[in-house]
Amino acid sequence: MLDLAASAAVAPARDPRPQEPHPHPHRRGRHAARRAHAAPDEQGSTPRLAALIPAHNEQDRVAAAIEGLWAQNRRPDLIVVAADNCTDATAAVAAAHGAQVFVTQGNAHKKAGALNQAIAWILPHLDDLDLLLVQDADTVLNPWFTETALATFNRRVGAVGGVFYGEEGGGVLGFLQRMEFHRYAWELERTGGKAQVLTGTGTMFRARVLREVRTARRTGVIGGGNGYYSLASLTEDDEMTKAVKTLGYRAMSPAGCAVTTEVMPTLGKLWHQRLRWQRGALENLRDYGWTRVTARYFLQQFLMGFGALAFLAYLSFMISFTALYGWPGFSPFWTSIGLIFVVEKTVSVRRAGPTAVLVAALMIPEMLYDLFQHAVYFTSLWGLFRRSEEKWVAT
Incomplete structure (x- = not known):
C-alpha cells in the first residue's frame, strides 16, 4: 500500500x-x-x-x-x-x-x-x-x-x-x-x-x-x-x-x-492514432445519444462526412471528365470558390510560418492529407456499423 x-x-x-x-x-x-x-x-x-x-x-x-x-x-x-x-x-x-x-x-x-x-x-x-x-x-x-x-x-x-x-x-x-x-x-x-x-x-x-x-x-x-x-x-x-x-x-x-x-512519424502510427480518435468519437456519440450537449458534435460528424463525400465526388468527376473529354477549361465561378478555399487554408496557418502558408497555397499536399483523413473517417464509420472491435494500438 x-x-x-x-x-x-x-x-x-x-x-x-x-x-x-x-x-x-x-x-x-x-x-x-x-x-x-x-x-x-x-x-x-x-x-x-x-x-x-x-x-x-x-x-x-x-x-x-x-x-x-x-x-x-x-x-x-x-x-x-x-x-x-x-x-x-x-x-x-x-x-x-x-x-x-x-x-x-x-x-x-x-x-x-x-x-x-x-x-x-x-x-x-x-x-x-x-x-x-x-x-x-x-x-x-x-x-x-x-x-x-x-x-x-x-x-x-x-x-x-x-x-x-x-x-x-x-x-x-x-x-x-x-x-x-x-x-x-x-x-x-x-x-x-x-x-x-x-x-x-x-x-x-x-x-x-x-x-x-x-x-x-x-x-x-x-x-x-x-x-x-x-x-x-x-x-x-x-x-x-x-x-x-x-x-x-x-x-x-x-x-x-x-x-x-x-x-506521429509514420503513416502507420498516424493511421492507428486517428482511427482510435475517430472511432472513439463516434462510439461516444452513440453511447450518449442525441442531447443538447451532443447535438453540435453530431452535426460536426455529419458535416465531416458530407464534406468528405463531396470532395471525393468532385475528384471523381474531374478525373473522369478529363479522361473522357479533356480539360474542361477555365470557370470563373469554380475558380472563385477555389480561391476562397485557398485563402481560408492559408490564413488559418499563417502563425505556423511562411513555409506552412506556402504549403497550404500549393493545396496538393494537404489534399492528399485530407484524403488520408477521409479514409480514416469512413473506415471508422464502417467499423462502427459492423460493430467490429477496435483494439488499442500503441503509438
Whole structure:
C-alpha cells in the first residue's frame, strides 16, 4: 500500500508556502523559487494544485513533462506520475525529477484505468475547489499554462483544456500535422476558447467536478463504469468532455494554455492514432445519444462526412471528365470558390510560418492529407456499423 503521507502537499491543512511532497536533492536549489500568483477561488482562498501524469514506459519522455511542470509560473503543489505496468525506468526517472510516484495495481484498462486509480488516491486529499491537472507524459506545457487555466475558472467552468501544437520532427508528415494543429488552435480562438475536446495532452479539473462525474456514472446519469474516466471509451478525453458538459459545466481551451506534444512519424502510427480518435468519437456519440450537449458534435460528424463525400465526388468527376473529354477549361465561378478555399487554408496557418502558408497555397499536399483523413473517417464509420472491435494500438 502506498503511503498517503507522502502527499502532504495536498493534505487538508493549507500552507501558503510551496512544499515538496517527494524531496529531491537538487530540487530546492533549482526550483525553490517564488510561488506564482494563483487566482482565488469562489470563497476567496487560493486553491491548491496537483498534477497527474499517467505513464506507461515513458522513461525517455517523462522527465521533460515533469520539468515543464516545475517551470510553470504557478508551480503545482504536488506532481504525481502514475507508473502503469511499466517495464522500464519510468518510475525511477520520475522520482529523480522530484515527482511522487504512484504505481498502479492490476490495471487492465490502459490509460483510463491508470487515471482512475491515481485520482482515487489523490482526490480524498483535495477540497472541492482545489484543482487537478491531468497531463500526458509525451507533452510539455508552456510556462503560462497553469496560471492561464487558474484565471479561466469560474462558477460555470468545470475544466480547462490545453491547445496542442506539434513538436518538431517527423518530416513532411510531421509538418502537415503541425499545420493541422495550428489550424485547430486558430478555430478555437475564433470561438472564444470554447473547448471541443478536453485534450488528454493537458486538462485542469475542479476536484468537485471530478467527484460529480464519478457520482453521475455510479447513478447511471452517464455511462462508462464507476470511476472518474470511462473504461468503455477508446478516447477517454473526448468522453470526459461530454461528461463535464452533460453535468452543466463549461469546458474552455484558452490560447494561453498551449502544450507541445509528439507527432506521429509514420503513416502507420498516424493511421492507428486517428482511427482510435475517430472511432472513439463516434462510439461516444452513440453511447450518449442525441442531447443538447451532443447535438453540435453530431452535426460536426455529419458535416465531416458530407464534406468528405463531396470532395471525393468532385475528384471523381474531374478525373473522369478529363479522361473522357479533356480539360474542361477555365470557370470563373469554380475558380472563385477555389480561391476562397485557398485563402481560408492559408490564413488559418499563417502563425505556423511562411513555409506552412506556402504549403497550404500549393493545396496538393494537404489534399492528399485530407484524403488520408477521409479514409480514416469512413473506415471508422464502417467499423462502427459492423460493430467490429477496435483494439488499442500503441503509438
